[in-house]
Amino acid sequence: MSTPTHSPISNSRRGVIHTWSRTLIPTTKDAPGDAESPSHRLLARAGYIRRLTAGVYDYLPLATRVLRKISDIIREEMDSAGGSELLMPILIPMELFAETGRAEAYGPLLFQMDDRHGRRTALGPTQEEVVTELMRGTVSSYKSLPTTLYQIHTKFRDEFRPRAGLLRCREFIMKDAYSFHMNVEGKGGLNDAYDAMYKGYVNIFTRCGLDFSVVEAESGPIGGSASHEFMVNCESGEDTILKCPVSGYAANAEKCEIGERGAPSKGYFGGEASGALEEVHTPGCPGIEDVCKFMKVKASNMLKTVVFQSEDGASWVVAVVRGDHDVNEGKVRDAAGFKVKLADAAQARAKGFEIGFVSPRAAAGKAGVRLLVDKDAAVSFDDAKGKPMFWVTGADKKDHHLKHFNWGRDAAEAVPVATVTDVRNAMAGDPSPRAKGAALVAQRGIEVGHIFKLGTKYSDAMGFAIMDETQQRKSVIMGCYGIGVSRTMAACVEMSHDDDGIRWPLPIAPYHVIITPMKVEPESRAMQAACELSGALAAAGFDVLIDDRDERPGVKFKDADLIGIPIRLTLGDKSLAEDSVEFKLRSAPAGTGGFVKIAEVVRKCLEAAR
RNA sequence: CGGGGUGUAGCGCAGUUUGGUAGCGCGUCUCGUUCGGGACGAGAAGGUCGUAGGUUCAAAUCCUAUCACCCCGACCA
Known part of the structure; x- marks a missing residue:
């Protein structure tokens, strides 16, 4: 499919x-x-948003124009990716959530209320249940699939702590799309729709003028790289992503794989002890940091032992990582083969785990307990220093730790049952999983889009199955695809601003051009010229804002910079005397505008808009 | 949900320790002078001090309760 060039300016549309x-x-x-946060401050100062209550904002005219421009780009790309727009209710009966169990999954994040009849109702956080309900009542043949439906609508999440203005709201605007298929592979399958959405998302964020990264995210139920996040690159972002500078591999820190780490010279667990095992009294030090401070050892010399349970509490998993690393729950789950949660402290104690002071030894000799040891923790010889590894770990009794712990000597029963694998979060500097010798680099980002292969999670839960061409009844396969529209606006400001205000990329700026006449009397030369120019610019497709306020020039210039319109035309006596206006881009430093003949202005603006 | 903090004019804040008739800057309105990067002068409007009780001759200030909001952390398709 050829991608048409999308100029943000088109004379088929009057500005x-x-x-x-x-x-x-x-x-x-x-x-x-x-x-x-910068986006919160600037959007508020520049008159885009006002807070009504925690996490709930008015979108004033400027913000509404930006949101519409983003939405229009989304619509075009969704439509050309085969999507059809619809609108689904925000008010959702709780019975629907009961079918999928998402009320529990969402917990207090789900806005709920009772109507006058006492019917429990939720404010939609997304509409998987609603769209599945819609489809199961309207589609009964494989001939109707595949289909992709989307909407751009207000969403609700009762965040514990809304923050950073539009970046984490309780009420926000989102594009959510859902695709339906009979098969994963092949024509009309989920993979096709997913790929089309992926491309559409790349087009959308590119056309919005955003600097973004696509990263692999936590896999969906189908496995593989079944989920991607789209992140705006920005230092102030909440999420950490890791990238391989060689292969281009990028992933969410929670999901990121770690490349080959190189086996230790003496093998896993092999090597002599650094000294005699010694028990140290460490009162009031359950955390790694406390112990490090108290014993004056580095976190990288600690073994961190974290106890997990299966959902039903019957199976146990003990994960060991180096003290300066973090256990990755998803990797523990994958290695264990079942879903895990952090162990309940009381149950863990009953099982013999002294939470806060657990050592790897505690995993041995207990029924239904698996031991997973991260590769960096499963060594006894420090190849970097060429001497035995000095380990400190818990002593399996309250307020005590062990010095000179050695796997072979002190955990002889645990070693044979241990699985050495990758169970920790990746960090900057770790080897890339896609390019030999390359190291991962860390970067911050703001998540603005997320695409998922859902599989049959919702269709199974809600009994949405239809006949295929072989007369088999099959659960419909689904994908879902979200974009935070209001968040995208804020993320763009985070990414693109300076001390003076916002710097909108032209495609989503509320107006493309701001005309600043120095005199605002209707009969003044400046206002006359402003009217003529704005007419010509609008005819060429530009959206124009005329600052007709009777304010001093300084005020108008400051405000123009603050609201961030990409092109400013200043109409003063000096330039008008030469039949010219002053032309300045928001991205250029203050005071760097140049004169442009009035007859040339439209051409010049078109040039700048390319 | 843990920790910290704030509610006084449209916005930003002082005043609360030590109770005594509500203040400053910005903004708004009027008049005048100004007019290319947030002007100047004169005048004016605007607040049940978050709410409800209590103590007191007297409460923004002290006590009790309550509500709202923010920050850090945890959590987060």
Whole structure:
């Protein structure tokens, strides 16, 4: 499929002309005291958003224009990826969630209320149940599939702690899409739709002018690389992603694989002890940090032992990583072969695990307990230093730790039952899983899109199965694909701003051009020129804002920079005397505008818009 | 949910320790002077001090309760 060139400017669409004094753009010098992140501060100061209550915002006219531009790009790409737009209710009866068990999965994150009849109702956090309910009532033949449906709508999540303005809200705008298939592979299968969505997402964020990364995320139920996150690259982002500079591999820190780490010279667990085993009294030090401080050892010399349980509590998994590493629950789950949760402290004690002071030895000799040891923890000889590894670990009794722990000598019963594998989070500097010799680098990002292969999770739970061409009844296979629209707007500001204000990429700027006449009397030369120019620009497809306020120039310039319109045309006596206007890009430093003949302005703007 | 903090004019804040008739800056309105990077002067409007009780001759200030909001952490398709 050939991708048409998407110029943000098109003369098939007439632009709008708005005047500042007739719209609502309440800029302020001071941001609300509670606004800390740049996007929150600037969107508030520039008159885009106002908070109504925790995590709930008004989108004022400027914000609404940006949201619409993002939404329009999304619509075009969704439509060309084969999606059909629809609108589903926000009010969802709780019975639907009971079918899938998502009420429990969501927990208090799900907004709930009772209507006047006492019917329990939820405010939709996403609409998997609703769309599945819709489809199961309307589609009964394989001939109707595949289908992809999407909507752009308000979503609700009762976040414990909404924060950072639009980045984590309780009420937000999201594009959610759902695809339905009879098969995973082949024509019309889930993989095709997923790939089309992947490409569509790349197009969307590219067209929005965002600097973004696509990363592998926690796998869906089908396995493989069944989930991708789209992250705006930005230092202030909440999420850490790891990238291989050679292969281009990128993944969420929670998901990231670690490449070949090189076997220790004396083999796993092999090597002599660093000294005689010694028990140390460590009062009030259950955490790694406390012990390190108390015993004056580095975290990288600690063995961290974390106890997990299966969901039903019957099976146990003990994971051991180096003290400066973090256990990765997903990797533990994959290695164990069943879903795990952090062990209940009381149950763990009853099983003989002295939580806070557990050593790897505790995993031996207990029924139904598996021992997983991370590769970096399963060594007894320190190849880097060329001497025995000095380990400190728990002593399996309260307030005590062990010095000079040695796997072969002190955990002889545990070693034979241990599985050496990768059970920790990847970190910057770890070997890349896709390119030999390359090291992973860390980067921060803001998640703005996430695509999933759902499989039959919802269709199974809700009994959505239809006849295929071989007259077999089969559960419908689904994919789901989300974009945080309001979050994308905020993420863009996080990514693109300076001390003076927002710097919108042209495709999603609320207006492309701001005209700043120095005199605003209707009969003034400046206003006359502003009217003529705005007409010509609008005819060429530009959205134009005329700052017709009777303010001093400094105020207008500051506000223009603050709200971030990409092109500014300043109409003053000096330039008008030469039949010119001053042309300045928001991205250029202050005071660097140049004169452009009025007759040339449209051409110049078109040039800048490319 | 753990820890910390804040509610006083549209916005930003002082005043609370030591109770005594509610203040500053920005913004708004009027008049005048200004007019290319957040001007100046004069005047004006605007607050049941989050809410409810209590103590007191007197409460923004002290006591009790309650509500709201924010930050850090945990959690998070």
